[in-house]
Amino acid sequence: MSEETKEQQIHGGQGPVGHPGGHPHGQVGAEGTHGEGLSKAVRTAEGWHSQHMIFRIDFNAWKKWSSEDKAAAKAELKAYIADLEAEHVAEKSSYAFYSINGQKGDILLWLLQPTLEDIYVWELRFRKLKIAEVLEYTFSYTSVTELSNYLKNNMASPEVHKKLYPHIPKDKYICFYNMSKKREHGENWFILPMEERGKMMRAHGQLGRTYLDVLSEYTTGGCGLDMWEWGITLMGNDDIQFKKIVYDMRFEEASARFGIFSDFYVGTIMDDTLLETTFD
Ligand code: 76R
Numbered sequence: 001m002s003e004e005t006k007e008q009q010i011h012g013g014q015g016p017v018g019h020p021g022g023h024p025h026g027q028v029g030a031e032g033t034h035g036e037g038l039s040k041a042v043r044t045a046e047g048w049h050s051q052h053m054i055f056r057i058d059f060n061a062w063k064k065w066s067s068e069d070k071a072a073a074k075a076e077l078k079a080y081i082a083d084l085e086a087e088h089v090a091e092k093s094s095y096a097f098y099s100i101n102g103q104k105g106d107i108l109l110w111l112l113q114p115t116l117e118d119i120y121v122w123e124l125r126f127r128k129l130k131i132a133e134v135l136e137y138t139f140s141y142t143s144v145t146e147l148s149n150y151l152k153n154n155m156a157s158p159e160v161h162k163k164l165y166p167h168i169p170k171d172k173y174i175c176f177y178n179m180s181k182k183r184e185h186g187e188n189w190f191i192l193p194m195e196e197r198g199k200m201m202r203a204h205g206q207l208g209r210t211y212l213d214v215l216s217e218y219t220t221g222g223c224g225l226d227m228w229e230w231g232i233t234l235m236g237n238d239d240i241q242f243k244k245i246v247y248d249m250r251f252e253e254a255s256a257r258f259g260i261f262s263d264f265y266v267g268t269i270m271d272d273t274l275l276e277t278t279f280d
Pocket of ligand 1 (some may be wrong): 042147148149150151153179181201204205207208209210211212216217219230232245246249250255259
């Protein structure tokens with residue numbers, strides 16, 4: 001099978017969000033056809049839709065609830081999470097539910113679903129839960145799992161499939177943040193020649209891979225969907241590794257010269273014990 005044919009399968013109908021007739025921009029060769037005046041877009045593959053949502057808990061309101069109402073709200077929340085878990089186990093979608101440290105919010109719900117509509121429906125269900133009466137949004141990020149082909153991946157390989165349709169682990173800790181790349185006069189990622197970007201991304205990938213025994217990383221792309229160009233989600237059982245990888249990457253050219261970052265959201269998996277501690 002030629003690379004081109006594999007390529008078309010990725011963009012042309014394999015998996016839950018494939019476009020049956022093939023997406024017109026998804027069947028280009030190694031590089032995109034747009035922006036040729038300056039430089040060429042890298043080819044990307046997309047998978048599930050993604051939405052990170054951060055909520056703050058209004059504890060003043062929560063404390064006023066009766067213990068019956070609290071118990072009912074927790075049971076309903078647990079049933080919702082159990083429904084997400086059932087889809088996750090069946091590999092139809094995935095999700096993460098974590099606490100968040102600091103004052104940027106208290107809980108993070110990350111939904112990965114085949115379509116934008118699926119995300120919306122799960123989000124609606126969440127917001128109609130009784131417990132949502134004490135939750136306020138502090139941040140949300142809508143994007144789609146993305147793998148760019150700077151490294152000339154075999155887009156039909158199982159590794160690529162795992163990146164696009166991830167089975168999110170139940171690791172103890174999460175670190176989520178956004179990144180964009182500079183588009184400033186004199187320092188503009190998007191007008192660099194493909195070759196130069198490729199060189200930087202290969203160095204980036206090489207460094208990244210040295211961390212794969214201690215964490216997982218998921219890149220989602222938000223161009224045209226949200227404010228930031230990418231969302232980075234790191235998961236692992238030792239949060240210090242988040243610090244180490246992000247620090248290490250600051251010295252890599254791609255991040256050092258071009259990286260612009262959002263706030264960082266870090267927290268702990270919301271298991272039954274932490275859920276009880278949070279909503280007591
Ligand atoms: O190995 C591969 O085939 C994929 C190579 C790869 C790409 C194309 C890769 C690997 N990344 C890619 C793209 Mn990444 N990544 C980040 C951050 O904090 C910072 O300084 C940067 C935030 C981390 C921590 C990280 C980790 N990566 C991207 C992109 C899109 C850029 C573009 O298209 O211009 C961004 C914004 C980004 C940012 N990266 C890896 C990692 C790790 C751990 C890996 C190796 C893991 C893996 O391949 O699964």
